[in-house]
Amino acid sequence: xxxxxxxxxxxxxGECPIRHRAVCARCEADExxxxxxxxxxxxxxxxxxxxxxxDQMDFVGSxxxxxxxxxxxxxxxxxxxxxxxxxxxxxxxxxxxxxIYDVVATTDMVMCCFRRKPFEELMSNTPNIxxxxxxxxxxxxxxxxxxxxxxxxxxxREKIASLLTIIARRDATLGFGKAHGKMTFDLPLTRxxxxxxxxxxxxxxxxxxxxxxxxxxxxxEGKRHVxxxxxxxxxxxxxxxxxxxxxx
Amino acid sequence: xxxxxxxxxxxxxGECPIRHRAVCARCEADExxxxxxxxxxxxxxxxxxxxxxxDQMDFVGSxxxxxxxxxxxxxxxxxxxxxxxxxxxxxxxxxxxxxIYDVVATTDMVMCCFRRKPFEELMSNTPNIxxxxxxxxxxxxxxxxxxxxxxxxxxxREKIASLLTIIARRDATLGFGKAHGKMTFDLPLTRxxxxxxxxxxxxxxxxxxxxxxxxxxxxxEGKRHVxxxxxxxxxxxxxxxxxxxxxx
DNA sequence: CTGGAATGTTGATCTGGGTCAAAGTTCTTA
DNA sequence: TAAGAACTTTGACCCAGATCAACATTCCAG
Numbered sequence: 001x002x003x004x005x006x007x008x009x010x011x012x013x014g015e016c017p018i019r020h021r022a023v024c025a026r027c028e029a030d031e032x033x034x035x036x037x038x039x040x041x042x043x044x045x046x047x048x049x050x051x052x053x054x055d056q057m058d059f060v061g062s063x064x065x066x067x068x069x070x071x072x073x074x075x076x077x078x079x080x081x082x083x084x085x086x087x088x089x090x091x092x093x094x095x096x097x098x099x100i101y102d103v104v105a106t107t108d109m110v111m112c113c114f115r116r117k118p119f120e121e122l123m124s125n126t127p128n129i130x131x132x133x134x135x136x137x138x139x140x141x142x143x144x145x146x147x148x149x150x151x152x153x154x155x156x157r158e159k160i161a162s163l164l165t166i167i168a169r170r171d172a173t174l175g176f177g178k179a180h181g182k183m184t185f186d187l188p189l190t191r192x193x194x195x196x197x198x199x200x201x202x203x204x205x206x207x208x209x210x211x212x213x214x215x216x217x218x219x220x221e222g223k224r225h226v227x228x229x230x231x232x233x234x235x236x237x238x239x240x241x242x243x244x245x246x247x248x
Numbered sequence: 249x250x251x252x253x254x255x256x257x258x259x260x261x262g263e264c265p266i267r268h269r270a271v272c273a274r275c276e277a278d279e280x281x282x283x284x285x286x287x288x289x290x291x292x293x294x295x296x297x298x299x300x301x302x303d304q305m306d307f308v309g310s311x312x313x314x315x316x317x318x319x320x321x322x323x324x325x326x327x328x329x330x331x332x333x334x335x336x337x338x339x340x341x342x343x344x345x346x347x348i349y350d351v352v353a354t355t356d357m358v359m360c361c362f363r364r365k366p367f368e369e370l371m372s373n374t375p376n377i378x379x380x381x382x383x384x385x386x387x388x389x390x391x392x393x394x395x396x397x398x399x400x401x402x403x404x405r406e407k408i409a410s411l412l413t414i415i416a417r418r419d420a421t422l423g424f425g426k427a428h429g430k431m432t433f434d435l436p437l438t439r440x441x442x443x444x445x446x447x448x449x450x451x452x453x454x455x456x457x458x459x460x461x462x463x464x465x466x467x468x469e470g471k472r473h474v475x476x477x478x479x480x481x482x483x484x485x486x487x488x489x490x491x492x493x494x495x496x
Numbered sequence: 497c498t499g500g501a502a503t504g505t506t507g508a509t510c511t512g513g514g515t516c517a518a519a520g521t522t523c524t525t526a
Numbered sequence: 527t528a529a530g531a532a533c534t535t536t537g538a539c540c541c542a543g544a545t546c547a548a549c550a551t552t553c554c555a556g
Contacts, residue, residue, distance in 0.1 A: 199400025
């Protein structure tokens, strides 16, 4: 049932696609070598759980390729996604024994893991790592706060538009191409996952996507492939005039 | 009109009330001295704006006493509070020129400010500062994510209960006393500010507070002074069974 | 292919919280 | 000590989004 290695890990850091965006972005050759000693790659399939909230977690690491989600749940089953982890994003918290969120791979995913204890030690001797991690954490904090506005104050339609905006921007940044005019991308999330991210029900997500389609804001091919004829138009629908920011 | 110094700044770090919780928590004597050279205190009155979103910000710093809020607004006036800054919390982001949120003092407040440029330099030579800031930022990220669950998935009543829970916990941590059984504290926020924090209208906030009062979950003296007869009961209302965490 | 999970769409109805409106309470400042 | 101004409560009504239900589509495994 295992597909034969969806995507293989990079052979070494030199050809790693996230070399210049991840925690290791600012490391020198010798530092990379130290990291290399405590590092290993792991592959996950779409749908697979990386960690369960409450589990012991003896590694931290970076998303190399693919997408994962960070999710929090209440006892009665209500669920809120609190983070969307894209290539180069960091998973885990140095100094923390147990995961406090569920981490799930929503697409096939490759992770570059570091054994936690040695990584923590490395961090205290390697300002380049600690510094980059601080920077990334501050970015994520900004993204989380931006998302608080979405959750707290935006309408369902604006929420959907905001999510599309983020995904489109990410594709522009990571792949090639500008974040304006005509754009095309795939939704890496199911309707349900979108609902969990947006604080909506999946029915509402479905309806609002249909509405945006009817209004010509987006064009769908199949369920997942989206074309945005005019990105500026989409941003207006999202309610945030142009504000940059967002998203690590 | 100025009250004669609501609360004065500490004379020196030795008697600073946040000495062991703020960015400087782990600094040695010599490091404190370096910080001292770029530091100054500022007093704000309740209601005063500390920084406007978009403004140049040439300082960062810590809340010494009092409370401030971090707020984000859409052009049409919808407003979402994205942070509640308590004593020892850090304001501003090293490396960032312009504020991206409004910062407002909701009570009289004393800040310990550092000139931004020299602080940034200091940070690169002083792992103790950078490290502590990373730790604090990670805590704030956790708090922001916890809040995403509140905003996205909780009912109005649960939201109010969650907020009361946070404030009660803070008072327990900062002041004296345990976070269980009978607790008493003052609300540092107006109904409107609570609404902005919770993604509600002030009418709903008012109604739900009345409802909690009627149900005996809380007892009010005046508008602001709250007694919680049974903290466990309040936590149940908040929907999170006991989960610790939250709040820097 | 084919039967059954997932996954997604659409409709009908209900409801929690928003909106609008009017009073009631404090707090100021004169 | 009075007259605002700011804050809070409460009521009546409404609507965006939830809930419940049926059906369509896609994707597999056998």
